[in-house]
Amino acid sequence: MQYDSLNSFLRTGAKALAQGPVALIFAEDDVEVDGTIQHHLNLGFKSLVVFMPQEFSLEPALADRIHRVTLTCAPRTAVFETINKVMKAAPDVWMYYCYNTEYLFFPFCETRTIGELLAFHSEERRNSMLCHVVDLYADDLTAAPNGVAPDRALLDKTGYYARTRHDTDGHPLERQLDMSGGLRWRFEDQIPYERRRIDRIAIFKTQPGLELRPDHTFNEPEYNTYSCPWHHNLTAAICSFRAAKALKINAGSNSNIQCFRWSNSTPFQWSSRQLLDLGLIETGQWF
Incomplete structure (x- = not known):
């Protein structure tokens, strides 16, 4: 349609x-x-x-x-x-x-559907799911000048960090974290401060009055949490060429970047197993 x-x-x-x-x-x-x-x-x-x-x-x-x-x-x-x-x-x-140029991965997504994932998540009384935006980038910017190369994609295998999120008065917010890493961390001088976080509540259940804010968080605090109070929950990843593409399209950063590859780059295998092994997604209680 x-x-x-x-x-x-x-x-x-x-x-x-x-x-x-x-x-x-x-x-x-x-x-x-x-x-x-x-x-x-x-x-x-x-x-x-x-x-x-x-x-x-x-x-x-x-x-x-x-x-x-x-x-x-x-x-x-x-x-x-x-x-x-x-x-x-x-x-x-x-x-x-x-x-x-973004692709959702969750634990065992090769054999389980998004519907099965969310049926389990609902049983855990969760209405949202934390996703980490994992930057992908071309291995050769001469061959892929826009930074996008699905068949030759790399990602960072280390360099991901979490910081406690605070409210406007400086008080820690319960079960909320600001995540950083990937290209947004390595090239942070080329990226506005408000665009450097890699956490996104990209999976959620709608309800009256719910609003998504421009920083990828919701007006309902519990939606912004990474897990419930009693145990760890599932998380997912959005593997994304978006940062690489922006860095190469933007005239201010394009000329300063000749290659995204570094010592901690590794080929992206397009599998949830790799993301689980790197700790970028978690199964929670879902086996």
Whole structure:
């Protein structure tokens, strides 16, 4: 199905939001849009809603399996405004959001669906799931000058850090962490401070009054926690070329970066096992 605007989708696309989990994918540019869609179709989402400009092309076989909504994902606040409008239209539904060149991985995702994951997570009385945005980058920027190379992707195997999050008065927030690492840490002088965190509550269950803020956190504090008080919970990862792409597209940083590879780079295996071994996702009590 294709819709010429967000308002048109919200008026006539109720079926796409009737049953979760629903994936919301935002195409900021035309890089790897097909690959991003195909990856998330393979995870078992009930619906994929893809927001993209009219002029972006899409493989016909994929177009028949998604709901395409015409939208320009700029300025960046447009994405958050869109998600909040969709949430308001579909309460009590599991949702996930990402951008093109991003790929969701969760424990055992090769053999278990996103629906199975969230059924278990719901039984643990959790309405949100912490995701770590793991930066991917091309091994050779001469061959892939935009930093995107799915068939030759690298990631950092070390260099990830967690800091306790504080409120505006400086008090620690319970079970909330600010995560850093990857390209955003190694090239932090090229990235605005507010864009350096790699934690994102990208999987959540909608409810009345819930709002997503531009820093990828919610107005409901419990949604921003990494686990419940009594034991550890599942976490997921969004493996993303987005930072690499931004660093190479931006004129201010492009000329300063000739290579993303360093001594702690390792080939990305496109598997949840690798992410589990590196400690970038956790199973919690899910075996």
